[in-house]
Amino acid sequence: MRANWLLIILSIGLALLGWQVLAQVGSFPTFMLPSPAQVWERFVTTLEDGSLLRNSAATLLEVLLGLVLGVGVASALGYTLAKSLPLERLLSPYIIASQSIPIVAIAPLLVIWFGPGLISKVLICALIVFFPVLVNIVVGLRSVPQDLRDLMRSLRATRWQTFRLLELPAALPVLLGGLRIGATLSVIGAVVGEFVGANRGLGFLVNVGRGMYDTALVFVAVFALVAMAMLLYGLVALLEAHLLAWQKENTE
């Protein structure tokens, strides 16, 4: 475990060193490739004037609200579809077709309809999160063993008891897998939304940096986005480790 961490730190250190060397030896103009030191400087200034935190908070809010909305709607629909094969047959062509529309292409529409504020971003995040979560929920609920369903039936469990005691815990591994993918996708959704039209957020910051040839700022925003996606992913992984302890192999 400790050796692992050392290895990660070492590899990051090497990457930074390589970047610094490349920036200096290649003597690229700053607007093409700023050095790590320059990016760090820019990071400190954005931290000091509060713009990094303000924009990160804006994006995080969009990401989280979108995640909640997308997962919520996908769960409700997923449960209904998993329970009814005819309904799934009826609706799945539309659901799959909806996935062939690139989210980037309809993001402008949503911004036109709902304005450049929070709502359009949340909807874009929710849309991008929706499908993988939906698929995982249907797969998760369908994978509940028939014998356990029979057991619940023989014990005369109510629909709610069957959901709470059997379906939810049985589907949880697949469901959390969907949430893990959804969390990182939601970050992408927020950036797409902010690119199309926004006056705050990390995607907005990238746009500003690009417009002013402030490439160091672009780097700062990109790193912040990576950190945010990793944080969310890590949180879901933590949740998994906690909730799915029964599934873990004893490897220690």
Place this chain on the structure above:
Amino acid sequence: MNPIPALVINHLSAVFPTEDGGLHALTDISFQVQAEQFVCVLGPSGSGKTTLLRCLAGLLSPTQGEILLNGEPLTGPRQGVGLVFQKANLMPWRSVLENILLPLEIQGLEKEAALDKARQMVELVGLQGFEASLPRDLSGGMAQRVAIARALVQDPGLLLLDEPFGSLDALTRERMGDELLRIWQARRKTVLMVTHSISESLFLADRVLVLSPRPGRLRLDLAVNLPRPRLAEMRYSPAFADLARQVRAAIE
């Protein structure tokens, strides 16, 4: 003798399509079981043994005929019926104790009383010290003991077992048979057990029913008048061999 038989099956017929396109079938089966009798149902695969058991558990409605449980017609799953499946069919996210608690939890029994009953069951099947273990850490025999404890925790009058030891190795299987007899002697139940082992059925049961291949009809109703308690040596006695020959002849 109890005037009302524990179980009456009148002209039961059942035809159901299976998942692989075949038919589960029972044709005009009638028999009665007295309270506290131990009955084994034998038959080649496809003779509808499991279908019979599922009808008795209330999981399947027969196409024709009726089932009377303590004189009352059976219309669906009943509380006084315990069910043990081919596989242990435990919930992998629940500990041994929690798996045994499940029926009481669904029934809505008060927590302390439920825990008390569940602990008694743990003791009955000899799993003290394993209360907190997860199913993945149990051997096949131990898992099946948990399944038996779970079926008995509501103190059902009728215990239905569907090839409960089918997936165990021969030695464990014999030991589990002894165990089941010990439990049955401690808590007298009406037992109906499906098996495809002739010696197992003769060793355990008061009475052996043999079903014919599809459509399943009752071909033999044999009283096993070997003395109780049954001892391992009885498996090699002439009386045992004679009964085994009769059952074998009926199956062929």
